[in-house]
Amino acid sequence: xxxxxxxxxxxxxxxxxxxxxxxxxxxxxxxxxxxxxxxxxxxxxxxxxxxxxxxxxxxxxxxxxxxxxxxxxxxxxxxxxxxxxxxxxxxxxxxxxxxxxxxxxxxxxxxxxxxxxxxxxxxxxxxxxxxxxxxxxxxxxxxxxxxxxxxxxxxxxxxxxxxxxxxxxxxxxxxxxxxxxxxxxxxxxxxxxxxxxxxxxxxxxxxxxxxxxxxxxxxxxxxxxxxxxxxxxxxxxxxxxxxxxxxxxxxxxxxxxxxxxxxxxxxxxxxxxxxxxxxxxxxxxxxxxxxxxxxxxxxxxxxxxxxxxxxxxxxxxxxxxxxxxxxxxxxxxxxxxxxxxxx
Amino acid sequence: xxxxxxxxxxxxxxxxxxxxxxxxxxxxxxxxxxxxxxxxxxxxxxxxxxxxxxxxxxxxxxxxxxxxxxxxxxxxxxxxxxxxxxxxxxxxxxxxxxxxxxxxxxxxxxxxxxxxxxxxxxxxxxxxxxxxxxxxxxxxxxxxxxxxxxxxxxxxxxxxxxxxxxxxxxxxxxxxxxxxxxxxxxxxxxxxxxxxxxxxxxxxxxxxxxxxxxxxxxxxxxxxxxxxxxxxxxxxxxxxxxxxxxxxxxxxxxxxxxxxxxxxxxxxxxxxxxxxxxxxxxxxxxxxxxxxxxxxxxxxxxxxxxxxxxxxxxxxxxxxxxxxxxxxxxxxxxxxxxxxxxx
DNA sequence: TTCTCTACTGTGAACGCTCACAGAAGCAGC
DNA sequence: GCTGCTTCTGTGAGCGTTCACAGTAGAGAA
Numbered sequence: 001x002x003x004x005x006x007x008x009x010x011x012x013x014x015x016x017x018x019x020x021x022x023x024x025x026x027x028x029x030x031x032x033x034x035x036x037x038x039x040x041x042x043x044x045x046x047x048x049x050x051x052x053x054x055x056x057x058x059x060x061x062x063x064x065x066x067x068x069x070x071x072x073x074x075x076x077x078x079x080x081x082x083x084x085x086x087x088x089x090x091x092x093x094x095x096x097x098x099x100x101x102x103x104x105x106x107x108x109x110x111x112x113x114x115x116x117x118x119x120x121x122x123x124x125x126x127x128x129x130x131x132x133x134x135x136x137x138x139x140x141x142x143x144x145x146x147x148x149x150x151x152x153x154x155x156x157x158x159x160x161x162x163x164x165x166x167x168x169x170x171x172x173x174x175x176x177x178x179x180x181x182x183x184x185x186x187x188x189x190x191x192x193x194x195x196x197x198x199x200x201x202x203x204x205x206x207x208x209x210x211x212x213x214x215x216x217x218x219x220x221x222x223x224x225x226x227x228x229x230x231x232x233x234x235x236x237x238x239x240x241x242x243x244x245x246x247x248x249x250x251x252x253x254x255x256x257x258x259x260x261x262x263x264x265x266x267x268x269x270x271x272x273x274x275x276x277x278x279x280x281x282x283x284x285x286x287x288x289x290x291x292x293x294x295x296x297x298x299x300x301x302x303x304x305x306x307x308x309x310x311x312x313x314x315x316x317x318x319x320x321x322x323x324x325x326x327x328x329x330x331x332x333x334x335x336x337x338x339x340x341x342x343x
Numbered sequence: 344x345x346x347x348x349x350x351x352x353x354x355x356x357x358x359x360x361x362x363x364x365x366x367x368x369x370x371x372x373x374x375x376x377x378x379x380x381x382x383x384x385x386x387x388x389x390x391x392x393x394x395x396x397x398x399x400x401x402x403x404x405x406x407x408x409x410x411x412x413x414x415x416x417x418x419x420x421x422x423x424x425x426x427x428x429x430x431x432x433x434x435x436x437x438x439x440x441x442x443x444x445x446x447x448x449x450x451x452x453x454x455x456x457x458x459x460x461x462x463x464x465x466x467x468x469x470x471x472x473x474x475x476x477x478x479x480x481x482x483x484x485x486x487x488x489x490x491x492x493x494x495x496x497x498x499x500x501x502x503x504x505x506x507x508x509x510x511x512x513x514x515x516x517x518x519x520x521x522x523x524x525x526x527x528x529x530x531x532x533x534x535x536x537x538x539x540x541x542x543x544x545x546x547x548x549x550x551x552x553x554x555x556x557x558x559x560x561x562x563x564x565x566x567x568x569x570x571x572x573x574x575x576x577x578x579x580x581x582x583x584x585x586x587x588x589x590x591x592x593x594x595x596x597x598x599x600x601x602x603x604x605x606x607x608x609x610x611x612x613x614x615x616x617x618x619x620x621x622x623x624x625x626x627x628x629x630x631x632x633x634x635x636x637x638x639x640x641x642x643x644x645x646x647x648x649x650x651x652x653x654x655x656x657x658x659x660x661x662x663x664x665x666x667x668x669x670x671x672x673x674x675x676x677x678x679x680x681x682x683x684x685x686x
Numbered sequence: 687t688t689c690t691c692t693a694c695t696g697t698g699a700a701c702g703c704t705c706a707c708a709g710a711a712g713c714a715g716c
Numbered sequence: 717g718c719t720g721c722t723t724c725t726g727t728g729a730g731c732g733t734t735c736a737c738a739g740t741a742g743a744g745a746a
Binding site: 081082 | 355400402403404405407408413415418424425427428429431433434435437438441442445450451452453454455457461464467468471472473580609613617635639641
């Protein structure tokens with residue numbers, strides 16, 4: 001009699017079937033399912049055996065209906081779709097988050113807010129309680145979706161310090177300023193003195209902090225600050241390329257560039273190459289992120305590693321804690337200089 | 344009296360509240376919510392007004408509990424994570440699918456199966472009925488997850504023709520052979536006769552078809568087939584780079600290369616550049632996909648456009664149809680030659 | 687008038703689960 | 717014996733929706 005007793009049944013087994021099979025009540029099965037407290041070892045064993053035998057899987061809808069939780073979270077990206085297509089950092093983050101969530105059996109709903117229409121639909125979906133919380137990726141300030149979610153009291157964890165959301169919203173970020181300092185110190189140590197910078201968008205804390213780190217280290221080293229060496233970008237490859245061109249035009253004697261993202265650094269490399277500058281001999285180039293893009297260039301990029309694994313793991317941890325009732329938290333993680341061939 | 348009557352309530356309004364507000368029964372509200380058949384115009388208006396006034400949003404869990412549907416679908420990627428990090432085609436597809444699904448108010452659950460452990464968890468999740476259907480991206484043959492899902496009768500639509508799943512599984516694909524033919528004809532029209540090819544993985548229909556198209560056109564044109572001109576890759580950038588090196592070593596007189604993916608073409612471009620060959624003067628390079636990667640190269644890639652918008656829209660359409668009870672279907676979409684600077 | 691048909695509406699039951707509560711069993715202390 | 721405490725177990729109620737069914741009203745036909 002080793003065969004399963006399901007016979008020709010179509011419908012999946014319920015908690016009731018498990019209870020009958022194990023010779024206990026629904027309540028006991030439910031207790032085993034939810035942590036196993038106040039259950040005798042004998043009963044727990046019988047229930048687990050019955051679950052295996054029947055192939056029971058909990059019906060999440062029935063559970064959610066009564067608990068009021070959905071046991072799922074949203075991953076919300078409010079960047080323009082070009083950025084999503086271009087920047088592999090999002091993929092790394094997405095992968096990290098799904099992985100961390102899987103350990104808690106929490107599915108991830110992907111929400112890409114490209115248009116205003118999508119923004120509205122997604123906001124409605126989230127505030128209706130269809131997800132318990134949101135992992136937010138939105139670098140720019142004044143994001144109306146984020147503000148609405150915060151106002152609605154939806155548990156929220158941002159990747160990178162969010163702007164204009166007050167201190168009530170959690171975030172996880174790498175130590176941008178410290179990373180920038182490491183890179184510029186590295187360039188100084190190579191003997192470079194005309195160090196340019198292509199910044200990130202200056203309406204984001206990340207962009208501001210990386211620039212601040214650059215300025216600090218130059219000042220500490222007594223290197224003359226030259227505003228012609230500072231050009232701004234928006235993290236995109238194209239803006240890196242344009243930035244490098246401006247830099248070469250304004251300060252032809254530049255001998256190193258700190259670029260605030262690897263993607264922009266790709267563009268910088270292309271522009272330098274077109275201008276006939278050798279990397280790293282004539283101009284050293286340092287990136288930021290350690291994204292997959294950093295090793296797709298030639299030469300491979302020296303860069304500042306953002307600990308993506310830890311960032312995504314912390315985002316998930318903080319979000320689940322907040323869903324569980326804890327207060328918002330801010331987590332800053334250390335970066336690391338990764339030396340490759342571009343410096 | 345224009346204020347909402349919600350007062351200090353915390354709990355969201357239910358269908359019952361709407362019914363009371365509109366002066367009708369739950370059943371009538373439910374009918375309005377689900378298509379509005381057999382409802383008088385007056386009642387429908389009253390219900391819609393009440394919905395707006397109360398801010399009612401349907402509780403999907405309660406609905407799912409009784410209908411047995413989850414009204415959500417999974418997006419399952421069984422590629423190794425490096426591929427997901429490297430290839431922006433996945434992002435384009437993902438974006439297209441979320442967008443198409445949003446029009447039907449169907450959320451997308453992201454499932455990335457990197458490890459065996461994840462594969463098992465995801466299979467269990469899906470076969471438990473937590474999603475109504477699956478959008479599958481899995482180029483390689485013998486994928487055990489896909490086979491299990493098919494066997495379990497889960498509605499399934501693959502991107503690209505799946506291998507070894509019999510004819511019972513739906514798929515949407517671009518016309519690989521025809522696209523390859525267009526590209527090789529284009530290279531011939533440019534006067535090239537020593538046309539090499541870097542193939543995709545030959546355990547996938549896409550890889551096989553693109554190679555077949557190449558061979559066909561050369562044969563039709565009476566150009567001598569030379570197996571030294573054929574090297575194989577796996578769609579990755581690195582394999583394109585390695586492929587081009589092999590090609591140059593085996594057939595130094597190559598004057599054009601048809602590369603079966605844009606990402607590989609990036610690698611081919613890098614290898615040609617390193618070898619001192621000018622593109623397109625010395626060697627013309629044609630890609631495949633028209634992925635965002637195609638315009639991030641210099642020179643920008645001539646390529647075969649896969650109609651990603653239509654592919655994702657069709658995948659969603661076919662999947663929803665199949666969930667609705669229709670039979671599996673295969674959809675082949677036409678490609679288009681996009682001329683840029685690399686040919 | 688009465689019957690039938692169509693268009694619409696209301697009601698109870700059910701979906702599968704968790705939660706609160708009541709009760710049982712075992713054991714100690716009086 | 718009774719009381720109190722702890723640990724465990726079963727039961728009824730209810731979460732918010734849809735579905736099947738019963739019922740009503742009005743129009744048209746006999």
